[in-house]
Amino acid sequence: MNASHGLILGIDGGGTKTVAWLARCDFTNESDVTNTMEIIGRGRSGSSNVRGVGFETAFDHLNQAVERAFTDAKLSQVTVESACLALAGAGRDVERKRIRTWAEQCQLASKLTVVDDALPVLYAASPDGIGIALIAGTGSLALGQNTNGDRARCGGWGSLLGDEGSGYQISLAALRAAVRADDGRGPSTQLHERLLDHHAITSASELIPILHAEPNNRIMIASLAPLVFDVAGSGDPVATQIIDQASTDLAEMAKTLADRLDMSTQPCSLAGTGSVLIHQPAFTQSVCDKLAESGIKTTYHAIPESVAGTLMIAAGSMTTH
The missing domain is CATH 3.30.420.40 (ATPase, nucleotide binding domain)
Structure with missing residues (x-):
């Protein structure tokens, strides 16, 4: 079996640290994928806030976190099936484009999702992602999503x-x-x-x-x-x-x-x-x-x-x- 089969990657990059989790899912069970998820590797590195440390340092820290997640899983690094990146300081299209270019160059994932850095907080609390996320760490930001799928943010300046x-x-x-x-x-x-x-x-x-x-x-x-x-x-x-x-x-x-x-x-x-x-x-x-x-x-x-x-x-x- 291809080593990348069923592998997904989640990356949360903030002003202080970058965290990458590697998991394996059973995508044949589409009705209940999340319950088949098994976290098999975790990696951590420094800040990947592109506005705070710059793109080059951010990308170095992203690479380190991903490498450490694969090492923790005792796997050689491969292209995963799906990856979601949530990085502080990457709320505009211009930043997201550079992040996508980096991910494509290092063949991070077959399918890449780049989201607002607060959105994963909502999904960690509730599978439907409905509610308000409030982040207060090195920086601060709030993001809300209602039942209609309307989304808005406040702060994060x-x-x-x-x-x-x-x-x-x-x-x-x-x-x-x-x-x-x-x-x-x-x-x-x-x-x-x-x-x-x-x-x-x-x-x-x-x-x-x-x-x-x-x-x-x-x-x-x-x-x-x-x-x-x-x-x-x-x-x-x-x-x-x-x-x-x-x-x-x-x-x-x-x-x-x-x-x-x-x-x-x-x-x-x-x-x-x-x-x-x-x-x-x-x-x-x-x-x-x-x-x-x-x-x-x-x-x-x-x-x-x-x-x-x-x-x-x-x-x-x-x-x-």
Whole structure:
């Protein structure tokens, strides 16, 4: 039997990491393909956000993740029957075209699907992909799909124009609060001392060379988010306000989509992923509470690995005629 028979590949590429899962399916059972799916290999590498790290680095990381998935499965790399790629920063046709060209050149798959990076989150939560996906990791984004198949997104504008509620913006707000406190322009906050201790420095001015040490500093800055949550948990009012604003911003994204897609009159699925939502349950509950206060009822699903949704999409594309 050809080694590629029944193999599908799902790839989820974000601002921090790229995850590839290799699975085998029985496509002769078209009515229940997803239940025949067996994950046989997993691979991981660095960021493949094309806007954040550039195409060449993104493609290197994609190659590494795929190679490691095949290695984990103890298989030689072959062209799979179907692959679904969901990459942050690849929402426009121009980016998707380059990604397709790369996939064709390396003979990744016989059938390739390139989707919005939030869409797999919906399919990981529900086989019909109906509901709202909310991503808050290094960056942030919301995507909704209703029963008519209408789709809309909110946020996802990147670190310069948006990413509200993300680890990056939470951390950036904390850094700004710390230097304002250092100047005397803002209220005193534990963030000042904690950020200096974290970087093993004695002066806020030493943050400047640290934060500008590498061109792509978004990931490093975003990694400070757990510190901000910790300080907020101690009752620091400045950190608490930063976290409260972040949850308000994310709730606003989800509500905007629920209203736009006419999903606000009945409970809908809210699928959350990204380090901020997955690792901060009290914060996630705050987002849900604010949605409820605004009249949007949701059933929340935590999606630790949205790559599972890319496999669902890859499998589904083989049975769609």
